[in-house]
Amino acid sequence: MIGPMRAALRPRPVAGSVEELLDGADRREPFHPEDSRSGSRFERVWFGDEQMILKHLHVDDDFAMRATHDVDCRSIRAWAAGLYDVAPEVIDHGIVAMAGGVGRDGLGAAILMRDLATALATQGDVAFGEQQHLDFIDHLATMCAATWGWEDDLGLMPYGARWEFFGHAAIDGDRALGWPERVPQIADQGWSRFAERAPDAVARGIDSLCRDVTPLANALATTPSCFLHGDWKAGNLGSADGRTVLIDWVYLGAGPACHELGWYLALNRAKLPAGHSKERVMTDFRAALERHGVATGDWWDRQLSLAMLGAVVQFGWEKALGDDAELGWWCDRAKAGLARL
DSSP: OOOOOOSSOOOOOOBSSHHHHTTTOOEEEEEOOTTOOSOOEEEEEEETTEEEEEEEEOGGGOHHHHHTTOSSOHHHHHHHHTGGGGSOTTEEOOEEEEEEEESTTSOEEEEEEEOOGGGBOOOTTOOOOHHHHHHHHHHHHHHHHHTTTOOOOSOOSOGGGGGOTTSHHHHHHHHHTTOSSHHHHHHHHHHHHHHHHSOHHHHHHHHHHHHOOHHHHHHHTTSOOEEEOOOOOGGGEEEETTEEEEOOOOSOEEEOHHHHHHHHHHHOGGGSOTTOOHHHHHHHHHHHHHHTTOOOTTTHHHHHHHHHHHHHHHHHHHHTTSOHHHHHHHHHHHHHHHTTO
16 A cells, blocks of 8 residues: 555754754854755854754745745755655655755745765765665656655645756846856856757757756646655765765745656766666666555656656756766657647
8 A cells, every 4th residue: 555645743842043952052164065056055063072064045045045935945845844744764865954044035944854965875986886776766657656645735846946956047037146156157058058959859849948947847737746755866965874975955836746867867878887777777767666555556757747748847957967878769769749739
């Protein structure tokens, strides 16, 4: 049987300020995580000998928040509702507490987390361990199964916003701000390369969806949804005591399970162990869903194809800055997905 979504979540308290959140802390100092690409501020905080991490979230500092219309920190609404508690036992999110009232307008948040740095996956192009990768896929499926059919009544990430991260409006918005973060500027350059390198029909189709993602979002909305973390990349993943460490819960909301798969494949290309092709990972994820009680027969092919198209809408620019084989693989997925719209 599929693990049921909890009918009654346990609300979590929210501190009214960073000072209240850190009451009793002995020391704090700023730092910037090596893998972080956002402008969000981080601090190390010590309570006696225990070291923790504090992340400051505000739309002024974070491109992804601006791109997905997160002006008042959806993460804190989810925490207050107790939604993080839906994560199955195989997932360790590391979050201890949150505070609101952060930033110039008080609409930001601060997230206090256990320091899980030593549990995170290796950086660079060093592959995941084979069992670690298999656990990631299985635990992703476990989380999807545990929240299967969940509907967002908290106003978290709008369904279609997942595919607007690097759309033209988001990039134009950061251009108008003078490129406060480097990644949107690189994405702008990457889309120019995509237009030059991708097959014409694919380039036109992706450009159209980068202007208006509605056709893709509407098509995916006809397939099943669950609760999504939204960012299964190596920098957010790790392993400890047989569990998957999963940090940085800022893109959470309802969406298709295959979105997480496409994101995982797009951003962890260099991390897949030898012998684990993208095609094998797709097969393994489907088998894991079935193993955890999700019947996939009537929706899998459609959702998978559309979600792979969605991954190109999100990261085609990045693929266009890489090698021919990788770009070609994703262009083939985009062509197949476009045919379903």
